[in-house]
Amino acid sequence: MTLDFPAGPAPAPFFGENRTATLIEDLATKGWAHATGALPGDLVTSLRDRLEVLFEEGELARARIGRGETETRANSIRQTEIAWLTGEHPAERQFLGGTEALRLEINRALFAGLFEFEAHFARYPAGGHYARHLDAFADRPRDRIVSLVAWLNADWQDGDGGELDVWTGPDDHGHPVATLAPRGGDLLLMMSETIPHAVRATAVPRLGLAGWFRVNPGVGGVLDPAA
Numbered sequence: 538m539t540l541d542f543p544a545g546p547a548p549a550p551f552f553g554e555n556r557t558a559t560l561i562e563d564l565a566t567k568g569w570a571h572a573t574g575a576l577p578g579d580l581v582t583s584l585r586d587r588l589e590v591l592f593e594e595g596e597l598a599r600a601r602i603g604r605g606e607t608e609t610r611a612n613s614i615r616q617t618e619i620a621w622l623t624g625e626h627p628a629e630r631q632f633l634g635g636t637e638a639l640r641l642e643i644n645r646a647l648f649a650g651l652f653e654f655e656a657h658f659a660r661y662p663a664g665g666h667y668a669r670h671l672d673a674f675a676d677r678p679r680d681r682i683v684s685l686v687a688w689l690n691a692d693w694q695d696g697d698g699g700e701l702d703v704w705t706g707p708d709d710h711g712h713p714v715a716t717l718a719p720r721g722g723d724l725l726l727m728m729s730e731t732i733p734h735a736v737r738a739t740a741v742p743r744l745g746l747a748g749w750f751r752v753n754p755g756v757g758g759v760l761d762p763a764a
């Protein structure tokens with residue numbers, strides 16, 4: 538589900554210019570960028586409440602992986618439940634305003650031609666996980682360019698599990714370059730086609746959002762860090 542933002546006042550960014558510039562520079566040079574305490578506390582709370590209501594009302598659906606996978610194999614790769622953001626709820630709207638500001642900044646800084654953003658809530662049950670993967674699939678036209686993950690967990694403790702492992706590139710099969718706790722308000726950007734990542738098994742329900750800045754596949758934008 539993608540949204541059009543009507544012309545009007547610029548959407549409110551999550552953070553100031555310097556921090557945005559640092560994040561975009563990390564993204565361009567390393568392929569990923571991590572920001573702690575990036576989302577305002579009240580937004581984290583209202584997004585978490587929204588996800589909990591969706592869960593209680595049975596509005597979350599089992600996330601799928603590639604076409605034609607058996608359920609057993611899918612379970613071994615990814616165990617989580619999702620709901621796409623529609624922008625109908627005020628918290629979703631505020632979040633999408635922040636991602637829209639970020640989209641415009643990434644385009645301005647990197648000439649990335651990012652065209653739209655789509656995102657879903659994700660709830661990993663105890664035992665939930667997501668095996669190492671890239672977010673953009675080689676068998677599809679180029680569309681997901683930059684991934685964004687934002688976590689919503691209130692009081693994450695060491696030992697809760699659910700960390701996100703990040704590697705430097707598809708050929709990197711060594712130790713992860715970063716292992717990030719999914720703390721509420723923290724945010725991660727990654728190049729969708731090149732940064733492998735995995736969610737370790739979580740010991741407690743784990744809440745967050747995952748989204749993708751996309752190019753219009755007909756246009757095929759290029760993110761060129763050297764530009």
Ligand SMILES: O=C(O)CCC(=O)C(=O)O
Nearest residue numbers: 667672686701736745747
């Ligand atoms: O929840 C996370 O930390 C990452 C989720 C993820 O990699 C995905 O949904 O593609």
Ligand SMILES: [Fe+2]
Nearest residue numbers: 670671672734
């Ligand atoms: Fe992912």
